[in-house]
Amino acid sequence: MGGPFLVGEAFLLGLASGPACVASCGPVVVPSLLAEGAGWRLNARYLSSFLGTRFLGYLLFAAIAWELGVLVSPPPAVRTLIYGGIHVLLGVALLWYARSIGRGCAHACAASGLVSIGRVGKRGVPGAAILGLLTGVSLCPPFVAAGLRAAQLSNLAAALLFFAVFFVATTLWFVPFVGMGCVRRNASVIFVARTAMILVALYYLLAGVAMLAGRRIYG
Amino acid sequence: MKWPTSKLGYTAAGMTVVVAMLVPFLLFGLFTKGFTKLGLRVDEMYSGGPTVRTIQADGYTVTIHKAVYPHLLQTEKPFVQLDWKPVNALPQHVSDAVDVDGDGQPDVRVSFDVPKDPKTPLRVDVDALNPRYQAMRNVGKQKFSELIVRVDDAILVRVPLTGR
Amino acid sequence: MADPACTAFAGKTPPRSWGRALLLTLPIALWSLFMSLRGLLQPDRSLQIASALTAAFLIALFFMMMKTSSTYRWRRWFFVALGVLFPIEFIHNVMVLRGSMGIPIEEMIAGRTPFCFLPIPLLILPAALTKTLVFPGSLLPGGGMAGAGMAAMAGLWLAITLVVGKGWCSYACFFGGIEEGMAALPKKAHWKKLDPRLRLVPWAVLLAMVLLSLALFEPAYCMWLCPFKAVSEYVAARNTVGMVQNGIFVVLFAALVIVLPLLTKKRTQCTFLCPFGAFQSIFNKTSVFDIKIDRTVCSPCVLCQKSCPTMSLTDESIKKGETLMSCMKCGACVDACPKGAAVWHIRGTQVAVKPERARLMFLYAAWAMAAMFGGTIITQDLATILQRVI
Numbered sequence: 001m002g003g004p005f006l007v008g009e010a011f012l013l014g015l016a017s018g019p020a021c022v023a024s025c026g027p028v029v030v031p032s033l034l035a036e037g038a039g040w041r042l043n044a045r046y047l048s049s050f051l052g053t054r055f056l057g058y059l060l061f062a063a064i065a066w067e068l069g070v071l072v073s074p075p076p077a078v079r080t081l082i083y084g085g086i087h088v089l090l091g092v093a094l095l096w097y098a099r100s101i102g103r104g105c106a107h108a109c110a111a112s113g114l115v116s117i118g119r120v121g122k123r124g125v126p127g128a129a130i131l132g133l134l135t136g137v138s139l140c141p142p143f144v145a146a147g148l149r150a151a152q153l154s155n156l157a158a159a160l161l162f163f164a165v166f167f168v169a170t171t172l173w174f175v176p177f178v179g180m181g182c183v184r185r186n187a188s189v190i191f192v193a194r195t196a197m198i199l200v201a202l203y204y205l206l207a208g209v210a211m212l213a214g215r216r217i218y219g
Numbered sequence: 220m221k222w223p224t225s226k227l228g229y230t231a232a233g234m235t236v237v238v239a240m241l242v243p244f245l246l247f248g249l250f251t252k253g254f255t256k257l258g259l260r261v262d263e264m265y266s267g268g269p270t271v272r273t274i275q276a277d278g279y280t281v282t283i284h285k286a287v288y289p290h291l292l293q294t295e296k297p298f299v300q301l302d303w304k305p306v307n308a309l310p311q312h313v314s315d316a317v318d319v320d321g322d323g324q325p326d327v328r329v330s331f332d333v334p335k336d337p338k339t340p341l342r343v344d345v346d347a348l349n350p351r352y353q354a355m356r357n358v359g360k361q362k363f364s365e366l367i368v369r370v371d372d373a374i375l376v377r378v379p380l381t382g383r
Numbered sequence: 384m385a386d387p388a389c390t391a392f393a394g395k396t397p398p399r400s401w402g403r404a405l406l407l408t409l410p411i412a413l414w415s416l417f418m419s420l421r422g423l424l425q426p427d428r429s430l431q432i433a434s435a436l437t438a439a440f441l442i443a444l445f446f447m448m449m450k451t452s453s454t455y456r457w458r459r460w461f462f463v464a465l466g467v468l469f470p471i472e473f474i475h476n477v478m479v480l481r482g483s484m485g486i487p488i489e490e491m492i493a494g495r496t497p498f499c500f501l502p503i504p505l506l507i508l509p510a511a512l513t514k515t516l517v518f519p520g521s522l523l524p525g526g527g528m529a530g531a532g533m534a535a536m537a538g539l540w541l542a543i544t545l546v547v548g549k550g551w552c553s554y555a556c557f558f559g560g561i562e563e564g565m566a567a568l569p570k571k572a573h574w575k576k577l578d579p580r581l582r583l584v585p586w587a588v589l590l591a592m593v594l595l596s597l598a599l600f601e602p603a604y605c606m607w608l609c610p611f612k613a614v615s616e617y618v619a620a621r622n623t624v625g626m627v628q629n630g631i632f633v634v635l636f637a638a639l640v641i642v643l644p645l646l647t648k649k650r651t652q653c654t655f656l657c658p659f660g661a662f663q664s665i666f667n668k669t670s671v672f673d674i675k676i677d678r679t680v681c682s683p684c685v686l687c688q689k690s691c692p693t694m695s696l697t698d699e700s701i702k703k704g705e706t707l708m709s710c711m712k713c714g715a716c717v718d719a720c721p722k723g724a725a726v727w728h729i730r731g732t733q734v735a736v737k738p739e740r741a742r743l744m745f746l747y748a749a750w751a752m753a754a755m756f757g758g759t760i761i762t763q764d765l766a767t768i769l770q771r772v773i
């Protein structure tokens with residue numbers, strides 16, 4: 001497969017998959033971004049952290065997908081376990097994030113920093129980064145489609161390139177989220193965002209536990 | 220100075236009362252029609268997708284629907300829906316080899332009993348004659364993508380696709 | 384600010400004479416009779432009686448509103464009747480049709496899941512992005528169980544919303560009546576200190592459910608959180624998760640619709656959960672009618688704040704002379720205010736100048752909708768009960 005064709009295919013697949021990526025990441029991104037401070041710079045930083053680790057998740061997935069060739073369609077029981085586990089982790093991360101909001105340093109610097117998960121006082125990990133990694137590895141179904149395609153490629157470098165370009169194209173759909181920086185943040189908005197995060201987290205936890213326990217969610 | 224805005228307010232309020240009077244005679248129907256004209260359709264995970272072909276069998280027909288693929292995080296598998304109808308023309312036991320993709324070769328063999336009582340739960344066996352389709356053993360109606368149900372005068376079977 | 388010459392009319396509107404009250408009731412009486420005509424002309428005796436009873440009920444309530452100048456307590460009778468009768472009829476219908484309150488999968492495939500208005504906000508994004516309705520209903524005019532097709536419900540919702548805005552939650556919603564009835568039972572609230580931030584939860588539920596509905600491609604609120612599933616229909620629990628969902632419905636119903644309204648005298652489900660209510664609040668901005676507090680008369684005694692079933696009045700909003708966006712125009716605050724400072728108002732007009740005119744105009748519009756929509760439901764419900772009894 002020629003390089004330009006591969007790049008073009010990955011880019012188009014990414015562009016076409018973007019809305020689905022945004023929709024599937026929406027329950028995680030929108031409330032957590034809303035819970036951050038206002039201003040497009042801070043919101044852009046959130047998105048960079050989120051998308052950066054999401055990219056890492058993608059590459060990780062691409063490497064494994066290519067290595068194993070079949071990982072993207074493992075036996076249903078194994079896949080359910082992986083998805084269940086990641087759902088639970090995501091639920092926990094969201095709850096932790098919701099708990100960490102407003103717990104950072106009380107100085108002016110707090111307003112300019114991202115919500116961090118981890119030890120207060122010392123540098124914690126930005127919550128956005130954790131959410132990015134977890135959504136990157138698991139949630140986006142178009143990403144699984146890209147995984148299938150990557151697994152067919154002849155070498156690891158091509159698989160990684162395919163994913164990188166796919167990622168860039170899907171990322172374009174996330175750029176408008178920076179506009180959420182314009183939303184005025186007050187105690188009410190933060191409360192709404194935080195509560196929405198808790199609700200979404202509870203859903204992921206329940207769905208994850210159900211998957212781990214081998215229960216179907218629907219049907 | 221306040222006079223024009225107050226006049227505007229009263230006019231709008233008066234119009235609201237008029238609009239209320241028009242709801243049952245005009246607006247309800249208009250909005251309902253407008254809604255149907257938006258070209259929206261019910262999610263195919265529920266409705267089963269549009270019909271592609273109908274195969275004529277012995278006194279009954281088998282309708283084949285377009286394959287349905289799950290959206291986003293839906294945990295269902297992709298599937299194709301096949302309808303047998305009318306129920307009263309079906310034999311007591313159906314065992315049909317169906318050419319789903321229309322290439323002249325049978326893709327699945329679907330077997331089920333047709334009970335007299337419409338309330339009796341149905342079970343289906345599907346043998347995959349083409350690896351694109353997933354075999355099913357003694358399946359009832361546990362998933363939208365794997366089921367056999369009776370809907371009015373038809374028996375619907377949904378066969379999952381394997382993704383191969 | 385109100386002109387002093389005009390504020391001579393501010394304060395409580397005195398009770399009207401019988402003749403004047405009757406005259407003001409006449410348009411609504413004609414409207415209600417017209418609405419019941421279809422039932423009255425049917426050969427079915429139960430339906431005839433039910434139609435007559437409903438029309439009489441609605442006319443009598445409107446007459447009392449005119450006679451006493453009090454809105455809330457008379458509207459409440461209608462609203463509670465609607466809220467209590469609706470589930471009785473609904474459960475009766477599903478039991479007759481399918482022998483269970485659980486929707487079997489074949490009914491969903493057939494598109495016969497009854498569509499209520501609650502999922503409307505959840506369907507907007509998936510419909511806008513993919514032209515798909517993520518609800519197992521039908522778009523046909525007579526589609527869905529008992530003809531409750533999605534198109535008809537959406538059309539009706541839009542039309543009524545155009546007229547009453549958030550007033551939907553006081554004059555059209557067929558779910559809120561149970562909790563309003565429960566809240567009316569105790570003399571005093573036992574729990575008075577409610578965290579005002581809880582008022583924001585419906586917005587969070589709306590945000591989370593809209594996003595999850597798009598991601599999961601299903602009406603997430605109906606699947607996971609709707610308390611009224613406990614008294615209507617639910618996904619037949621075919622697995623453990625289904626049981627968990629049904630458990631959530633029952634717990635939320637018991638807590639928010641029965642127990643908390645008894646303890647707080649508030650409509651707690653509407654105030655602390657309902658995402659549709661939050662969504663409907665947006666239409667308060669498009670409605671020409673609202674409630675204002677005349678600050679020249681207000682003491683403030685905060686009786687209005689205490690009486691509001693949805694916590695739509697706060698110290699700050701009273702200071703500003705306004706209600707919050709969540710106000711559903713039930714009229715409780717207006718009735719409760721001893722000084723007549725809480726008044727009905729038409730946008731653009733001066734506050735407390737001819738508030739009774741604003742009230743009348745709103746009530747004509749709102750009661751016309753109540754008779755058309757709620758009245759029809761009450762008639763059907765009564766007819767079903769009468770059919771069983773006679």
Ligand code: SF4
Nearest residue numbers: 691710711713714716
């Ligand atoms: S502010 Fe007044 S009219 Fe509005 S909901 Fe509260 S009591 Fe009802």
